[in-house]
Amino acid sequence: MERFKKGVRHRKNFLSLQQYILMEKISIRDIMSENPVMINKKASVLDAAKEMKSEMVGSIIVVEDGVPIGILTESDILRKIVAEEKDASKVAVEEVMSSPAITVSPDAGIEEAVKIMGKHKIRRLPVVENGKLVGMVTERDLMQVSPLLMDIIEEWAEINRQRLEYKKEKKYMVGKCEECGMLSQRLINVNGRLLCESCAEVVG
Structure with missing residues (x-):
C-alpha cells in the first residue's frame, strides 16, 4: 500500500493511505x-x-x-x-x-x-x-x-517554525503543497504559498 511520508523530524514514521483517508473524512x-x-x-x-x-x-x-x-x-x-x-x-x-x-x-x-x-x-x-x-x-x-496524530501535530508545529525561517533563508521546505495537497521535500514559496516544484511551474 502506498504510504505518505510524514517526517520533518520523524522522517522514518509513515501515515498509511487508509489512515490518511480516515482523517480526511472525520470532522x-x-x-x-x-x-x-x-x-x-x-x-x-x-x-x-x-x-x-x-x-x-x-x-x-x-x-x-x-x-x-x-x-x-x-x-x-x-x-x-x-x-x-x-x-x-x-x-x-x-x-x-x-x-x-x-x-x-x-x-x-x-x-x-x-x-x-x-x-x-x-x-x-x-x-x-x-x-x-x-x-x-x-x-x-x-x-x-489515531495515536499517529500526535506526531502530525508536532510536525505541523515544526513546519510552521520552518516557514518563519524560510523568510530569512532561501531554501526548500518540507511539508504539504498548498495547491495539490501532496507531501513534498522540495516546497517553494510562490507568492506567499508553499508549492511543490510541479505546481510551482504550473502556477508560475
Missing part, C-alpha cells in the same frame, strides 16, 4: 465533546478552579455572552495566581486567562485542527458554530482517532 463534530465547561469572564479564579475540580477538567473556557474569548488552564492558575501569591477569590478570570480564544468549526476536518494546534502550540480548541460555543476538541480526542 471535528464527530469527535468533539459537547457541553464544554465554561465560565463568565467576570467570575473569580477561585470559582473557576472549583468548577474545574468539580468537572474534573484541566481547563475551562471563558465566555462573554456565550462567545468564547479565552481559556483558563491549570497552568495559568499556577503561574499567575499561586506563584504570584495572589488571592484567587479577588482576581477575575479575564485577568489571567489565555486569550484570544483559538477556535475551530465543527465542520472542519481533523487535519485543520491538527494544523491549528501545531501552529499555536496548544492542546485544546473550543468549537464554535455561528458565533456560539458548541463543544471542545482536545489533543486526546484526536489521538483516540
Whole structure:
C-alpha cells in the first residue's frame, strides 16, 4: 500500500493511505465533546478552579455572552495566581486567562485542527458554530482517532517554525503543497504559498 511520508523530524514514521483517508473524512463534530465547561469572564479564579475540580477538567473556557474569548488552564492558575501569591477569590478570570480564544468549526476536518494546534502550540480548541460555543476538541480526542496524530501535530508545529525561517533563508521546505495537497521535500514559496516544484511551474 502506498504510504505518505510524514517526517520533518520523524522522517522514518509513515501515515498509511487508509489512515490518511480516515482523517480526511472525520470532522471535528464527530469527535468533539459537547457541553464544554465554561465560565463568565467576570467570575473569580477561585470559582473557576472549583468548577474545574468539580468537572474534573484541566481547563475551562471563558465566555462573554456565550462567545468564547479565552481559556483558563491549570497552568495559568499556577503561574499567575499561586506563584504570584495572589488571592484567587479577588482576581477575575479575564485577568489571567489565555486569550484570544483559538477556535475551530465543527465542520472542519481533523487535519485543520491538527494544523491549528501545531501552529499555536496548544492542546485544546473550543468549537464554535455561528458565533456560539458548541463543544471542545482536545489533543486526546484526536489521538483516540489515531495515536499517529500526535506526531502530525508536532510536525505541523515544526513546519510552521520552518516557514518563519524560510523568510530569512532561501531554501526548500518540507511539508504539504498548498495547491495539490501532496507531501513534498522540495516546497517553494510562490507568492506567499508553499508549492511543490510541479505546481510551482504550473502556477508560475
